Amino acid sequence: MDNKERMQLPYQEMPELPVTQRLAGPVEVNRGYSEQQALAEAERCLQCKNAPCVAGCPVDIDIPAFIKLIREKRYTQAGLKIKETNSFPAICGRVCPQEQQCQEKCVVGRAGHEPVGIGHLERFVGDHLIAHSQKPSRAKPTGHKVAVVGSGPAGLTCAGELAKLGHQVTIFEALHEPGGVMIYGIPEFRLPNDIVRHEIKSLVDLGVQISHDTVVGRTVTMDEIRGEMGFEAVFLGLGAGSPRFLNIDGENLRGIYSANEYLTRVNLLQAYRDDYDTPIRRGQYVTVIGGGNVTVDAARWALRLGAQTVTIVYRRSRQQMPARIEEVRHAEEEGIQFQFLTQPIKFIGEDGDVVGMECIRMELGEPDASGRPRPVPMADSEFTIDTDLVVIAIGARVSPLVPIAVPGIELDESGHVIVNPETLESSVPGIFAGGDLIPGEETVVRGMGNGRQAAQSIHQYLIGRD
Amino acid sequence: MFEVISNQQLATDIFELTIKAPRIAQHHRPGQFCIIRAAQHCERIPLSVADKDSGAGTITTVVQAAGHSTQEIVRFQPGDYLLDVVGPLGQPTHIGNPKYAAFIGGGFGAPAGYLMLKALKDAGAELLAIIGFRTRDLVIYEEKFHNVSDELIVTTDDGSYGHHGLVTEPLGERLANGESFDLIMVVGPVVMMAAVAEVTRPYGIKTLASLNPIMVDGTGMCGACRVTVGGQTKFACVDGPEFDAHQVDFRELSERLKMYQAGETQAYEAGPHQCKVEPRYWQVRENDG
Ligand SMILES: Cc1cc2nc3c(=O)[nH]c(=O)nc-3n(C[C@H](O)[C@H](O)[C@H](O)COP(=O)(O)OP(=O)(O)OC[C@H]3O[C@@H](n4cnc5c(N)ncnc54)[C@H](O)[C@@H]3O)c2cc1C
Ligand SMILES: Cc1cc2nc3c(=O)[nH]c(=O)nc-3n(C[C@H](O)[C@H](O)[C@H](O)COP(=O)(O)OP(=O)(O)OC[C@H]3O[C@@H](n4cnc5c(N)ncnc54)[C@H](O)[C@@H]3O)c2cc1C
Ligand code: SF4
Ligand code: SF4
Ligand code: FES
Numbered sequence: 111m112d113n114k115e116r117m118q119l120p121y122q123e124m125p126e127l128p129v130t131q132r133l134a135g136p137v138e139v140n141r142g143y144s145e146q147q148a149l150a151e152a153e154r155c156l157q158c159k160n161a162p163c164v165a166g167c168p169v170d171i172d173i174p175a176f177i178k179l180i181r182e183k184r185y186t187q188a189g190l191k192i193k194e195t196n197s198f199p200a201i202c203g204r205v206c207p208q209e210q211q212c213q214e215k216c217v218v219g220r221a222g223h224e225p226v227g228i229g230h231l232e233r234f235v236g237d238h239l240i241a242h243s244q245k246p247s248r249a250k251p252t253g254h255k256v257a258v259v260g261s262g263p264a265g266l267t268c269a270g271e272l273a274k275l276g277h278q279v280t281i282f283e284a285l286h287e288p289g290g291v292m293i294y295g296i297p298e299f300r301l302p303n304d305i306v307r308h309e310i311k312s313l314v315d316l317g318v319q320i321s322h323d324t325v326v327g328r329t330v331t332m333d334e335i336r337g338e339m340g341f342e343a344v345f346l347g348l349g350a351g352s353p354r355f356l357n358i359d360g361e362n363l364r365g366i367y368s369a370n371e372y373l374t375r376v377n378l379l380q381a382y383r384d385d386y387d388t389p390i391r392r393g394q395y396v397t398v399i400g401g402g403n404v405t406v407d408a409a410r411w412a413l414r415l416g417a418q419t420v421t422i423v424y425r426r427s428r429q430q431m432p433a434r435i436e437e438v439r440h441a442e443e444e445g446i447q448f449q450f451l452t453q454p455i456k457f458i459g460e461d462g463d464v465v466g467m468e469c470i471r472m473e474l475g476e477p478d479a480s481g482r483p484r485p486v487p488m489a490d491s492e493f494t495i496d497t498d499l500v501v502i503a504i505g506a507r508v509s510p511l512v513p514i515a516v517p518g519i520e521l522d523e524s525g526h527v528i529v530n531p532e533t534l535e536s537s538v539p540g541i542f543a544g545g546d547l548i549p550g551e552e553t554v555v556r557g558m559g560n561g562r563q564a565a566q567s568i569h570q571y572l573i574g575r576d
Numbered sequence: 577m578f579e580v581i582s583n584q585q586l587a588t589d590i591f592e593l594t595i596k597a598p599r600i601a602q603h604h605r606p607g608q609f610c611i612i613r614a615a616q617h618c619e620r621i622p623l624s625v626a627d628k629d630s631g632a633g634t635i636t637t638v639v640q641a642a643g644h645s646t647q648e649i650v651r652f653q654p655g656d657y658l659l660d661v662v663g664p665l666g667q668p669t670h671i672g673n674p675k676y677a678a679f680i681g682g683g684f685g686a687p688a689g690y691l692m693l694k695a696l697k698d699a700g701a702e703l704l705a706i707i708g709f710r711t712r713d714l715v716i717y718e719e720k721f722h723n724v725s726d727e728l729i730v731t732t733d734d735g736s737y738g739h740h741g742l743v744t745e746p747l748g749e750r751l752a753n754g755e756s757f758d759l760i761m762v763v764g765p766v767v768m769m770a771a772v773a774e775v776t777r778p779y780g781i782k783t784l785a786s787l788n789p790i791m792v793d794g795t796g797m798c799g800a801c802r803v804t805v806g807g808q809t810k811f812a813c814v815d816g817p818e819f820d821a822h823q824v825d826f827r828e829l830s831e832r833l834k835m836y837q838a839g840e841t842q843a844y845e846a847g848p849h850q851c852k853v854e855p856r857y858w859q860v861r862e863n864d865g
Contacts, residue, residue: 284662286620294797322660324599331603352796352797352799353797362832364831365835368798370798375792379620387644389835511795
């Protein structure tokens with residue numbers, strides 16, 4: 111087959127749960143490729159020599175190589191190929207914003223066709239590895255001890271890489287279950303908790319210890335970690351999990367949640383289940399404010415919790431929504447409505463409960479610092495949306511615990527930890543950081559890339575001490 | 577897993593649990609709290625630390641079985657294990673160097689002041705404690721407060737014990753008689769904290785209230801605990817729980833505490849849960865004792 115013919119091969123659509131079956135609970139919507147589909151999709155790859163797709167992947171997966179192995183039905187080898195640079199293909203295959211990364215650069219896509227479904231293929235391979243997983247063999251212990259703070263994608267990856275090198279790793283996690291945003295934030299219908307749990311279990315099999323219910327800076331201090339507990343180096347993966355609010359009137363009325371609270375109640379604390387005690391408000395007319403993945407996740411959960419209408423209110427237009435395109439499409443299919451170019455200016459309450467939201471229309475102006483057109487309020491365009499439950503999903507900042515966890519660490523003006531970009535070492539020697547805690551894209555894959563990079567630096571650091 | 581060492585009923589619906597949690601006991605400072613998730617299906621419930629013994633590695637908490645979740649916690653008997661206890665959370669009380677300080681406590685909130693008073697006493701302060709309860713049967717921690725304060729006044733709303741009336745009355749009298757305090761701390765029901773703030777406000781006496789909003793994680797991640805202080809939104813779990821009582825919007829706090837009132841009355845009624853000690857898949861060693 112020549113390239114022209116390959117380009118004519120049909121794109122393999124991801125099989126999806128029918129809309130009618132989605133709203134009953136948090137069942138995963140994307141069902142995954144069958145083997146035939148994976149083979150058919152793999153055929154669409156041109157095996158480009160310069161492979162521009164690889165440049166679009168933050169962790170430089172050798173994409174043509176793993177796709178070639180799929181074609182040869184060597185799925186385990188394909189998985190190992192991905193794992194050379196990405197430890198958790200089943201996770202990235204599901205949640206990476208592929209259309210803005212690897213697939214954005216794919217030659218097939220650039221030629222006007224649907225780009226190769228790199229993410230779907232990665233997920234296929236990741237799921238294959240999970241289904242056929244074996245207990246990993248443990249590396250020869252080096253005698254070095256490393257502490258990892260936070261168990262999100264950055265912390266988990268760093269821990270795994272260090273364990274593979276034979277270092278003894280302990281993860282300290284504040285919550286009662288590890289996984290970070292992948293457990294408390296991203297819903298089961300996109301990323302099943304069991305996938306994350308499986309990956310964490312494989313780290314435990316590698317010898318990684320996990321100390322949950324442990325808030326670094328409170329339950330244990332950095333001095334203890336580096337002193338009597340004997341950890342020679344530390345990786346910080348505390349994330350950026352502190353919600354921003356709009357700071358407008360009425361924001362503390364009952365019935366107004368941050369997305370973090372709303373999602374934590376449903377995901378981590380299972381509020382949707384009758385056999386859990388976690389309370390949650392189930393609004394009839396739900397409004398979710400924002401335009402990212404978090405917004406769409408909260409909106410889709412609200413539908414699954416029985417809302418009659420769910421409206422996403424976003425101050426720019428559809429083209430600027432940072433959410434994954436697939437998620438926005440799913441949300442639309444499920445019946446979620448959108449109010450673009452709309453900004454809330456005030457919440458209206460009745461006896462302490464939210465009953466409405468006053469908004470103003472926006473128009474797009476000159477590009478702002480992010481390069482996107484700045485939304486500008488239109489005069490006399492105020493209107494009111496009736497709503498009995500509001501979820502605010504307009505972003506997050508770095509945890510206020512960071513300066514308590516690591517007194518004296520240097521932060522930039524936005525509160526992010528300043529690191530050496532080569533080594534990811536912070537201003538405190540021996541303490542490294544990555545993921546949402548340091549400036550950059552807030553994605554799972556970037557966190558994982560940082561975790562791996564930091565593990566290499568930490569390894570060098572430890573060897574230097576031998 | 578956190579072993580319950582003892583569970584004593586102090587009054588109707590009020591229980592004192594002592595829990596093995598060495599790291600929390602070691603690091604706890606007055607004013608900080610912990611969060612307990614009793615079993616897998618349970619809520620994360622914030623509770624003050626009423627006492628601790630760092631030598632024995634235990635913390636003590638006094639729980640009012642107010643609703644479903646607190647009722648679950650007080651069912652745990654010596655030898656049972658609570659699934660999760662995390663802490664110490666929040667900012668420690670800034671004790672400073674007061675010469676004369678008062679603690680005002682109400683109901684199950686009173687025990688939360690015990691360690692604060694102890695620290696103030698160690699700092700050399702002269703101390704007045706006023707603790708108030710609805711009725712004689714609910715009076716708790718009298719002996720302990722007696723031991724750490726120079727003067728103790730117990731009040732009951734119905735006059736069945738001690739001073740007849742509210743905690744604000746003896747406090748108001750003292751202030752009216754020209755007594756002056758360097759610091760007043762108050763822990764208790766929202767209405768009581770708000771009332772104390774109004775009593776001390778005209779005198780400009782520094783008054784700290786330990787707030788009790790609804791919480792989830794206790795690490796600044798969810799914003800459930802947000803309160804308005806001096807017109808600004810603060811997260812009680814990381815910025816507090818203690819704030820300048822003269823700046824706190826108590827009305828908003830009391831409204832926000834009603835978030836689940838309608839729902840909780842119809843909450844699912846489970847029989848007593850027998851909590852099995854099931855190690856979690858990632859649990860490779862005992863976490864905290
Ligand atoms: C709802 C939602 C949906 C998202 N969807 C996507 C998506 O589809 N694709 C994508 O790529 N990205 C997505 N993201 C972003 C992505 O989840 C984050 O970029 C990523 O999780 C950051 O990883 P991290 O390792 O830096 O930290 P986190 O995942 O934030 O984990 C940090 C961990 O550190 C713990 N911690 C914090 N402080 C302490 C302390 N003092 N002591 C001990 N532990 C501590 C926290 O409890 C937490 O478990 C989403 C985010 C959210 C909230
Ligand atoms: C920092 C802090 C320290 C506290 N210390 C103590 C203590 O030492 N002893 C004690 O008995 N109680 C204490 N509380 C209050 C205790 O957490 C609540 O009484 C408890 O959460 C109520 O849960 P419930 O289901 O039993 O009661 P319900 O009244 O049935 O609660 C209904 C729902 O509302 C929420 N809720 C209601 N009231 C509160 C509240 N005051 N705080 C948090 N969530 C609430 C819960 O999520 C619950 O699901 C403290 C609270 C905070 C924030
Ligand atoms: S990790 Fe993400 S960006 Fe990289 S190849 Fe996989 S899906 Fe694409
Ligand atoms: S750019 Fe597209 S076609 Fe080329 S190697 Fe990458 S995935 Fe295959
Ligand atoms: S309890 Fe979640 S931010 Fe305070």
